Amino acid sequence: MNALSSTLAMPRLDLHDSASLLVSDQEAQSPARASQSAKMATENLSAWFGKNKILKEISLPIREKRVTALIGPSGCGKSTYIRCLNRLHEVIPGARMEGRVLLDGQDVYTRAMDPVALRRRVGMVFQRPNPFPTLSIRDNVLAGWKLAGMRPERPDDLVERSLRQAALWDEVKDVLNRSGTSLSGGQQQRLCIARALALEPEVLLMDEPCSALDPIATAKVEELIHQLGEKYTIVIVTHSMQQAARVSHYTAFLYLGDLVECNTTDALFTRPADRRTEDYITGRFG
């Protein structure tokens, strides 16, 4: 958390600044902070469904090995935003985007970047748990390998490691051959997290991962996100401000397709710069 407080002094962010400007002076000067630089970034990212413009020129850095939360009322474009990061937005008929999405400084929307390869580096967990119903728990974890026609070295170790990371191992270690859909909702969601982690992604996108879960399962998944945040770069979409406050290091507030404000989570919740942010987090709308 000391890393968090050291970046508290970060200057306020202008909406249309390019991503590189968003790294605070402090971080730029200190080599030790280099690892916290932007793992991903978007520059003037806009997205449409047909003629509806869902996202308006969003520029946002995603820091390495940190949890970045996207908050905002329903329909503000949060989900669309992260679906642009792994190029899943473009599979919907009528959907398109403009602007740049960078992963390690490289544009992911160029010919050189195969979306299939990108999605193995940038994993995703969805709003509703969606394990494959025809596969066993074990094969669900290995789905990213097996269904792609690849075989990991030591699959059993990988299954155990991924399930342990997803805090599910103890509950399922004796029933690995049962169907993935035989688990409870919260377990299914952790299975989906394990499935994403089994590919050892660099970035993990989570689209309201707790919205279909009860409070106990939510607490487990949140605890998990908190732990994973030390090893993975995580972007989590949530409409729960409490959740953003609990699990994230950075928070961005989106409203009607605009990025209103982005700051460290502490700063955003205690000293919001924009009136709309303040209204939202104090519960005046949304």
Add this chain to the structure above:
Amino acid sequence: MLDHFQRRKITDIVARWACLGMVFLALVPLASVLYDLTLKGLGGFSWAFFTQLPKPVGETGGGMANAFMGSAILVGLGCAFGIPVGVLGGVYLAEFGNNRFGKIVRFAADVMSGVPSITVGIFVYTMVVLTMHRFSALAGGIALAILMLPTVMRTTEELLRLVPDSLREAGLALGIPKWRVILGVVLRTGAPGIATGIMLAVARAAGETAPLLFTAFGSRFLSLKLDQPMGSLPVQIYTYAVSPYEDWHQQAWAAALALVLLVLVLNVLARVMTRQPGQGR
């Protein structure tokens, strides 16, 4: 004078009994066919009936082994041609067919499923039999495949559309190429239902006579050659039924019963297969 309530009650009773009566009326042919078949056909069931070849005209005895074998081969050929085309066509319609071409194909398939089977028989006769200069099992298989095609294609499409998009996205998000997502996730999830559709198509094809008359033609010998005429249950039933021999009539009844039982078994199998584990209805 009846009041409003009593009148309504009488209308209700009359309507209800009318519906029930019609249901029984509809069941009469079905029940009497089954009854008649069992009565007249069961006596013809014997070891010889299933295992022996027809005896020369005029002699009694013998069996229909050629027709059982022939039907199996013809339906097998029909499946070999019809299922791959039907299933892959259905995959196209479900996964890529949201365009004008897809609409046309869908419409064509619906029209095709309404084409009388004799028309299919004549079509294959002109295209295959006339080209090859002979009746053949191959032509019969092609005719059955054409009959099965629309059913298989449309069921496949309908069932793949039932597979939730969230599973497709889960696959894509794991960096699995689209074609592998379709094979490994979508088709696999829809497989039990598709198998049901195939079973029903097979059951229909197994009972078809008209498309085989001008294609596989029929044969009184046990033949495994695909370029030669081949016997089949429906055609043999037809031939025997219109013959003047009492013994043949008896065998036709038995064969008809066997065919109905076969179709019944396929239908039951299809229903059992749709019941997914743990879902028991």
